[in-house]
Amino acid sequence: MAARSRGGNPCSNSFPLIENSCCARPRNPAASTGFPHYRMETAAAAGCAPKIGFLRVLQHNTRTRYLVKMDLKSVSSNKSFGGYQKVYEHFSPTLQCTMKFGIYLPPGVSENEKCPVLFYLSGLTCTEQNVITKSGFQKYAAQYKIIVVSPDTSPRNCNIPNEDDKWNVGSGASMYVNASQEPWNKHYQMFTYITDELHQLVLKSFPVIQDKISIFGHSMGGHGALLCALLNPGKYKSVSLFAPVCNILNSPTLIDGLKTLIGEEKETLQKWDTTCLVKTYDGPEMEILIHVGSDDEFLTKDLLIDNFVKATNERKDNKIKTTVFLEDGYDHGYYFISTFIEEHFKFHSSKLSL
Amino acid sequence: MAARSRGGNPCSNSFPLIENSCCARPRNPAASTGFPHYRMETAAAAGCAPKIGFLRVLQHNTRTRYLVKMDLKSVSSNKSFGGYQKVYEHFSPTLQCTMKFGIYLPPGVSENEKCPVLFYLSGLTCTEQNVITKSGFQKYAAQYKIIVVSPDTSPRNCNIPNEDDKWNVGSGASMYVNASQEPWNKHYQMFTYITDELHQLVLKSFPVIQDKISIFGHSMGGHGALLCALLNPGKYKSVSLFAPVCNILNSPTLIDGLKTLIGEEKETLQKWDTTCLVKTYDGPEMEILIHVGSDDEFLTKDLLIDNFVKATNERKDNKIKTTVFLEDGYDHGYYFISTFIEEHFKFHSSKLSL
Numbered sequence: 001m002a003a004r005s006r007g008g009n010p011c012s013n014s015f016p017l018i019e020n021s022c023c024a025r026p027r028n029p030a031a032s033t034g035f036p037h038y039r040m041e042t043a044a045a046a047g048c049a050p051k052i053g054f055l056r057v058l059q060h061n062t063r064t065r066y067l068v069k070m071d072l073k074s075v076s077s078n079k080s081f082g083g084y085q086k087v088y089e090h091f092s093p094t095l096q097c098t099m100k101f102g103i104y105l106p107p108g109v110s111e112n113e114k115c116p117v118l119f120y121l122s123g124l125t126c127t128e129q130n131v132i133t134k135s136g137f138q139k140y141a142a143q144y145k146i147i148v149v150s151p152d153t154s155p156r157n158c159n160i161p162n163e164d165d166k167w168n169v170g171s172g173a174s175m176y177v178n179a180s181q182e183p184w185n186k187h188y189q190m191f192t193y194i195t196d197e198l199h200q201l202v203l204k205s206f207p208v209i210q211d212k213i214s215i216f217g218h219s220m221g222g223h224g225a226l227l228c229a230l231l232n233p234g235k236y237k238s239v240s241l242f243a244p245v246c247n248i249l250n251s252p253t254l255i256d257g258l259k260t261l262i263g264e265e266k267e268t269l270q271k272w273d274t275t276c277l278v279k280t281y282d283g284p285e286m287e288i289l290i291h292v293g294s295d296d297e298f299l300t301k302d303l304l305i306d307n308f309v310k311a312t313n314e315r316k317d318n319k320i321k322t323t324v325f326l327e328d329g330y331d332h333g334y335y336f337i338s339t340f341i342e343e344h345f346k347f348h349s350s351k352l353s354l
Numbered sequence: 355m356a357a358r359s360r361g362g363n364p365c366s367n368s369f370p371l372i373e374n375s376c377c378a379r380p381r382n383p384a385a386s387t388g389f390p391h392y393r394m395e396t397a398a399a400a401g402c403a404p405k406i407g408f409l410r411v412l413q414h415n416t417r418t419r420y421l422v423k424m425d426l427k428s429v430s431s432n433k434s435f436g437g438y439q440k441v442y443e444h445f446s447p448t449l450q451c452t453m454k455f456g457i458y459l460p461p462g463v464s465e466n467e468k469c470p471v472l473f474y475l476s477g478l479t480c481t482e483q484n485v486i487t488k489s490g491f492q493k494y495a496a497q498y499k500i501i502v503v504s505p506d507t508s509p510r511n512c513n514i515p516n517e518d519d520k521w522n523v524g525s526g527a528s529m530y531v532n533a534s535q536e537p538w539n540k541h542y543q544m545f546t547y548i549t550d551e552l553h554q555l556v557l558k559s560f561p562v563i564q565d566k567i568s569i570f571g572h573s574m575g576g577h578g579a580l581l582c583a584l585l586n587p588g589k590y591k592s593v594s595l596f597a598p599v600c601n602i603l604n605s606p607t608l609i610d611g612l613k614t615l616i617g618e619e620k621e622t623l624q625k626w627d628t629t630c631l632v633k634t635y636d637g638p639e640m641e642i643l644i645h646v647g648s649d650d651e652f653l654t655k656d657l658l659i660d661n662f663v664k665a666t667n668e669r670k671d672n673k674i675k676t677t678v679f680l681e682d683g684y685d686h687g688y689y690f691i692s693t694f695i696e697e698h699f700k701f702h703s704s705k706l707s708l
Contacts (some may be wrong), residue, residue, distance in 0.1 A: 020507070051398070078685060078687065078689040079649070079683040079684045079685065079689065079693075080689040080690075080692070080693055081692075081693050082693075131485070135687070136493070138689070138692070138693075139693075243569040288508070324682060330433045331432060331433065333432065334487070335432040335433065335434040335492070336432075336434075336437055336491060338434070338435075338492070338493075339433075339435050339436075339492075339639070
């Protein structure tokens with residue numbers, strides 16, 4: 001479970017293959033655009049991109065005028081379903097490293113036509129790229145006119161010893177918590193990054209309706225989305241989850257990673273466990289939509305959705321309503337997500353339009 | 355332009371990044387399912403898969419009963435939009451190597467409910483994975499009840515000297531022609547593989563309506579799809595193309611690769627050039643749908659769609675009708691394809707239902 005598996009799942013049946021991933025010839029055919037020069041030319045273009053996104057956007061579409069006010073560097077911009085799928089890079093003071101995030105801007109969005117925003121948190125071993133290339137969400141973000149932000153799943157390149165060696169702690173481990181333990185605590189403050197720094201950055205830099213923010217996520221990103229919502233009552237209009245990790249304290253696969261970041265103390269651990277948190281949540285009423293596949297191999301051992309639902313049902317005030325769709329025959333990957341993501345946009349759109 | 359770029363485009367702004375693709379730790383975060391163990395477990399499952407697909411399918415869905423009669427090895431099977439996205443592996447006598455192909459089976463397909471089939475040919479540096487993970491076609495294949503087959507783009511691992519060293523000839527080069535030149539001619543017979551061997555294999559092994567076959571493709575796969583249709587009059591009910599290479603003889607980027615496979619003789623080269631072939635095509639009337647982005651950086655130099663359209667217009671019999679949609683602001687990659695692929699399914703569905 002060390003180095004090789006962390007970088008992705010080359011043998012996974014949900015995802016592209018890396019063939020012959022030897023040192024002489026790193027390959028990822030599935031990453032191709034279908035034309036070989038593309039890589040070099042877009043790399044060159046990215047290098048020339050101005051830090052102020054205004055001009056860059058104007059090159060494409062005069063209807064999407066807005067100012068990127070913060071120190072954001074444009075990494076890529078691709079027209080998709082009438083809008084633009086963009087990736088930006090910025091230095092994060094919270095994480096003390098450079099971070100990337102994806103943002104989809106629906107057609108017509110502008111300072112005069114602001115949109116709600118939906119944050120998407122990805123799962124273990126992912127980057128900002130997974131959801132933007134594989135879920136097909138842009139069709140629905142365009143249709144419902146929702147800006148979608150997809151952060152990376154961890155700090156990167158922090159020179160922490162062994163930061164790249166374990167899949168459940170360190171780079172790509174999608175632990176959306178604030179680390180208290182050395183040496184992680186200097187960088188691994190993902191909870192604050194998502195709910196505060198990146199949140200404010202997006203609200204200040206893009207034409208977002210400031211009080212219409214929602215969140216969703218997948219797997220450990222589902223755990224993260226729940227944490228964000230439960231620990232920030234009222235901050236998000238709606239929450240939805242694909243195959244979420246719901247009770248990390250009882251997941252044999254994940255608990256060690258959490259302990260590495262925040263220590264072994266039971267009370268502290270419970271502060272980052274959503275099944276524990278939901279028992280004492282004291283914010284506005286919350287409806288949560290969950291889809292999970294019946295063939296998800298992590299369903300019974302690591303996701304533990306039943307524990308979360310049981311805890312919500314044991315509340316007397318009916319403040320949290322969770323609807324779980326167990327979808328026959330679906331697994332844990334993006335084929336599953338892409339099939340049901342339209343339902344999540346319908347759900348969020350209905351809540352964001354209130 | 356040698357080894358490194360052939361494997362994909364790690365810096366492309368359309369596609370996932372390979373970060374730190376060093377020999378110690380090959381990484382492809384974007385290939386992840388969001389959970390680290392997935393790779394190992396599915397690899398194990400694939401290893402146990404029976405060669406007869408019947409039982410495997412029954413495990414998932416009793417409505418999709420059919421027999422995989424040929425010697426096909428199941429590589430993966432993922433439920434998607436009610437159907438199954440599968441990948442098979444088989445030894446190809448034509449290519450003298452093992453090949454993979456993707457096949458999407460819409461919900462409900464069975465020996466009692468056969469479906470039309472649509473072949474999709476990918477472009478340079480791709481495998482069967484690109485379109486199945488990034489285009490989002492499964493939604494429309496399910497909706498229109500069309501089986502979709504996505505072959506790999508070349509023979510692989512043939513022990514031909516330098517087969518992996520150039521992007522425009524050899525592994526992944528998506529030249530859908532029959533090579534005549536040593537040492538390529540023993541393996542590189544992709545035209546026969548697509549139009550004969552794989553074609554028959556699919557028709558015999560899956561519940562396909564035998565006379566309802568269409569084809570589409572992207573970039574060099576668009577060139578390939580046009581070759582298949584123009585050189586096999588009547589074989590395909592409809593043809594559609596995303597950003598196709600239409601006049602390879604005049605593409606400075608690609609002509610060298612073609613010459614390596616089939617030699618320098620002008621007359622032979624013209625037999626594999628679609629702008630030349632369309633002048634003498636003598637089959638049934640053909641309607642061709644083309645989408646291409648106005649920001650496609652290969653539009654004027656390598657795609658040369660205008661040359662093809664001019665050649666069709668110069669025919670007096672109006673036998674070939676080409677409709678080209680030049681889409682403002684779109685580039686060459688899968689964000690572009692995913693935006694317009696629904697239009698292609700509508701087009702093929704209308705032709706296949708005749």
